Amino acid sequence: MSTDLLIPTVLVIPLSWGVISLLLRSRWNPSFALLGIVIQAVAVIALSAWIYREGSQSYGLAGWEIPLGIELVASGLSVTLLALTALIALICALYALFYLRSYPRQQSYFWPLFWFLLTALNGIWLAADLFNLYVGLELLTLAAVGLVALNADKSSLEAGLRYLYFALFGSLLYLLGVALLYGGYGTLALTLLPDLLAPDLLTLLALACITLGLLMKTAIFPFHFWLPPAHGGALAPVSALLSALVVKASFYIIAVIWLSSYDALAIELFWTPQALGFLGACAIAYGSWRAFHSQHIKMLVAWSTVAQLGYLMLFFPLAFGTAEHAASLAWQGTLLHLLAHGFAKAAMFLSVGTLVLAIGSTSIKDLAGISRQVPMSLFAFGLSAVSLMGLPPSGGFNAKWLMLQSALSSEQWWWVVVILAGGLATAAYIFRVFSVSFETHKDTDFKATHPMLDVTALLLASIAIALGFFSMVPLALMELVGFQWLGGEQ
């Protein structure tokens, strides 16, 4: 087998697993899924190793080359994101193998949707043109909505429908932008567009549609309202996948498109990066405030996602219109935040899922006494919280440190205030959980949970912490081939 084929392989494996698990009897699904997890992990490791040795590679599907064919590009950035996806999805799948034993009906639908979700994510990381990104986004939405509505009760269907309508609208805005760009320039390839873009009304309108549509799908304030019920109401492994990975995909597309188009439009866009950063600051403030006032533990974690997504938006004021040094620090900080938040938030949702199983209630008040009864889940929750708050040593700390340095070196002190205040606000809502967990006055019945549930959550949380020591590994891999195909940015 030639190494070229590794690129489509990471798409074909989850796709075929998704189709086959639709046909399998549900009792075969867990073991079949386990097999797929192992194979997918091997494929991603092999692909990453190859890219690390040889640099960025591309593959034209069915031998057709750009501009006619569909091209897949595996760069340092995309294999880093592929590895992140594989690692989080696979650990969540291990968790789901044990967690879903309490949900036999949901189990048969979970696995096909899980594999389709993985296909869509990998497709987005590897896509090299705007239309492929659209198809990836839509497949991602459909799979994610299916997973949200898995319980098929009134509240989960409501959350699913609200999510679906909003996400579909966001995709159409994105598609409208894509249509305008194709109308103006006759190509959709991310490699070709940056050199062609002219600062005219059509291009600006297209960029506005694309950015707005994708902000809706990323649940950035003020378009965040669909996220908490969808992420907070779903099953634990689903919430983990959605918060850790799905919302990141649409942010990644905004970032890639802005990186490739900003140079051509810098003068016309002069205040927009600051405005986008302001939305991020609002998201941090409002998300943290709502998390602090949540009555239910899963809603607290979901609102925390809204707040943490706000940090991603600080990328715009820090990276656009600033000096090269500050911009590159901002890019590294944002990507590290994306990785660290992915691991930490997945760990947090998994540990909270175990807690909820153990105490049989989602109310924060009922958490009294968990520090004695289910210490391991609480420990995993705490470890992931360290990274979310940005305490050293953790991936979250390094990410915020890089962003702070970027803000200082571009002399935008107001973003320094936002980054620091956001960390304090995170600490405030996290310590609410801890203050209740050490109370002992109540006697609740605790159900025993499978130890693997704690092991997987702990594993993810430790990766988030370990990123604090090994941040250079993903950053080096991303720098490796970086943005050759994005018009030489960075």
Next chain:
Amino acid sequence: MDTNLAYALLGAVLFALSFVAFFTLSHLLKRLMAFNIMGSGCFLILVGLPQSHHGVDPVPQALVLTGIVVAVSATALALILIRRFWIEGGGACLPEHQSSSEQES
């Protein structure tokens, strides 16, 4: 004005009309239809605009074909969810639109 540009403009009008409908209507089925018409408007722009600039072009037609498949699957999923939501006693609107729908009827 050539035909292709007229198609693109028609698409823009459709998009704008269904945009308004999508946010003002409350019935889930009506909003789903608005979404479908919005999609058609998008497809008209996707085919019309490039052809009016660069002449006949097969690529947007292939893109629209893919887009239609995506829209059909999204519609199917939405229909299933709406039906189940109705069966579970959720009614035909999301709660945030419920009061306005009562005024309508």
